[in-house]
Amino acid sequence: MPLEVGADGLLPLAVEGLVFEAGGQRLIDGLDLRLEAGPLTAILGPNGAGKSLLLRLLHGLIAPSAGRVSWGGRVPERALRLRQALVFQRPVLLRRSVAANLRYALAAHGVDRARRKALAAEWLARAGLGHLAGRPARVLSGGEQQRLAVARALACEPEVLLLDEPTASLDPASAQAIETLIREARAAGTKVVLVTHDLGQAWRLAEQVVFLYRGRVEEHAAAEDFFVRPASERARAFVAGRLVL
Ligand SMILES: Nc1ncnc2c1ncn2[C@@H]1O[C@H](COP(=O)(O)OP(=O)(O)OP(=O)(O)O)[C@@H](O)[C@H]1O
Ligand SMILES: [Mg+2]
Known part of the structure; x- marks a missing residue:
C-alpha cells in the first residue's frame, strides 16, 4: 500500500493536445493520452520518438508548450508529485552513500527516522545491493546505479511509477530481479508506466502498449493486440524489428 493514501488518486494520468517544442522543433506533437489506474502500460517507440520527454511531461518536470497534463483531473503540483516516482534513463543519485x-x-x-534504516536495508536487499550499502552511490557501476534508482523509487511506494528503460544496462539476473520488483509493485496497485526497448520484457510485463512515433501516439492497444496484430504498418515494422523511420 502507498505510504500515504490521499483522498483523491492521481489517476487517470491524462494529457490533451500536448505539445513540447525546443530548438525550433516540435518534439511532442499534439499528443492525447489517458492512462487509467491498473494495467501496466509500456511505452514503446524508436529512438527519438519522445518517450523520455513524455515521461518528464507526465511527471510535471517540464512544462508543455501547449496542451495540458492532469493527474486524477487535477493540475500537476509539487506536493502531489511526491506520490509519483520517475526513474530516469540516466539515474540521478545524491553524492552520499547507497543507503543514505x-x-x-x-x-x-x-517516513520517520526509526523506520528509515530498516526500510532502506530491506529495499537494498530486494534490489541485490545489500553488500554495497556503505559505498558512495556515485562510484557504482552503471547497472548498480540503475538498480539503486529503481529501489529508491519503489521504497517510497508511489501510486504512479514511471520507469525509463530501467533494465537497459543490467545483466540478465539483475534485470530479472528488477522485473520481479516491477511485477510486485503492479500487484500492490501501483500504476506502472514503463519505457523499454526490450520487447521481450514488454511482452512479459505489459498489459497495454502505447506506441509513440515522432511525438504522437500511433497506437494505444491491449498488449496482446499490439504484439499479435498491430494495427498500423509502423507498429508492424517495429514489432518485427525493422527500422521505423
Ligand atoms: N531540450 C531539448 N532540446 C532539443 N531537443 C530535444 C530536447 N529534449 C529532447 N530533444 C529531442 O527530442 C527527441 C525526443 O527525445 P526523447 O529523449 O524523448 O526520445 P526517446 O523516445 O526517449 O528516445 P530513446 O529511445 O533514444 O531514449 C529527440 O530527437 C531529442 O534529441
Ligand atoms: Mg529515452
Missing part, C-alpha cells in the same frame, strides 16, 4: 540515498528519499516522503 534511500534514507534521504524516505525522509522526503515523511
